[in-house]
Amino acid sequence: MTDYGEEQRNELEALESIYPDSFTVLSENPPSFTITVTSEAGENDETVQTTLKFTYSEKYPDEAPLYEIFSQENLEDNDVTSILKLLALQAEENLGMVMIFTLVTAVQEKLNEIVDQIKTRREEEKKQKEKEAEEAEKQLFHGTPVTIENFLSWKAKFDAELLEIKKKRMKEEEQAGKNKLSGKQLFETDHNLDTSDIQFLEDAGNNVEVDESLFQEMDDLELEDDEDDPDYNPADPESDLTD
Numbered sequence: 349m350t351d352y353g354e355e356q357r358n359e360l361e362a363l364e365s366i367y368p369d370s371f372t373v374l375s376e377n378p379p380s381f382t383i384t385v386t387s388e389a390g391e392n393d394e395t396v397q398t399t400l401k402f403t404y405s406e407k408y409p410d411e412a413p414l415y416e417i418f419s420q421e422n423l424e425d426n427d428v429t430s431i432l433k434l435l436a437l438q439a440e441e442n443l444g445m446v447m448i449f450t451l452v453t454a455v456q457e458k459l460n461e462i463v464d465q466i467k468t469r470r471e472e473e474k475k476q477k478e479k480e481a482e483e484a485e486k487q488l489f490h491g492t493p494v495t496i497e498n499f500l501s502w503k504a505k506f507d508a509e510l511l512e513i514k515k516k517r518m519k520e521e522e523q524a525g526k527n528k529l530s531g532k533q534l535f536e537t538d539h540n541l542d543t544s545d546i547q548f549l550e551d552a553g554n555n556v557e558v559d560e561s562l563f564q565e566m567d568d569l570e571l572e573d574d575e576d577d578p579d580y581n582p583a584d585p586e587s588d589l590t591d
Contacts, residue, residue: 356404359446366449379404382418383452387459394466396459397421398431402448409446412439427462434458 356379363383364371370384380403387396401418405411415435417428438454439447 350410352407352410355446356408359448363448367452374401378406383448385452385455385459387456387463389463394422394463396423396427396462396466398423398428398455398459400435400452400455402451409442410444412443413448415439415451423462431455431458
């Protein structure tokens with residue numbers, strides 16, 4: 349008859365010796381404890397970590413122990429799911445044998461694998477960003493290849509914008525024509541025009557200079573006085589032409 353208690357006590361002593369810094373007893377009846385598992389350092393010394401909680405069933409190791417993820421760091425939800433599936437598989441394969449060390453070792457390897465996946469994923473993301481940057485630079489220097497489709501699309505947009513500009517210009521010209529006043533309207537609306545000439549003379553000092561030399565020899569001119577003509581009739585414009 350198997351002494352399950354003895355096997356469980358012996359395994360607990362071994363586990364405490366193997367994991368002195370990460371093994372913690374939670375209760376003695378039923379035996380329950382945690383073991384913290386940390387991956388090897390990845391890129392930039394980054395690690396992932398999980399604390400596994402185990403509880404012995406009454407007939408362990410002929411029955412699988414109870415297990416759960418007690419806590420974790422830097423693990424995605426899908427990583428946690430993968431670890432739980434791994435524990436289930438390993439527990440089933442090792443029924444009848446003390447298995448905690450085997451389960452913890454499997455999880456340790458899984459965490460290292462996750463760190464490698466993180467590194468690979470980051471490298472791929474970096475390469476993808478570099479590729480996108482190169483493509484953007486090529487587009488900057490070479491532009492977009494002209495096809496019938498994108499040319500027609502561009503032309504339709506260009507024609508629409510040009511039509512809007514023409515409509516706006518016509519509207520502005522029409523509005524400007526409506527607001528333009530005729531000379532009569534300007535005169536009627538701006539009363540300063542009534543006195544503009546007078547104001548000009550006032551601004552000039554109201555002095556008009558006459559060149560008297562233009563009139564010095566007028567006395568020598570022989571001018572006929574129409575009133576001395578006996579045939580002159582002021583009412584008859586042609587009377588002066590009979591001479």
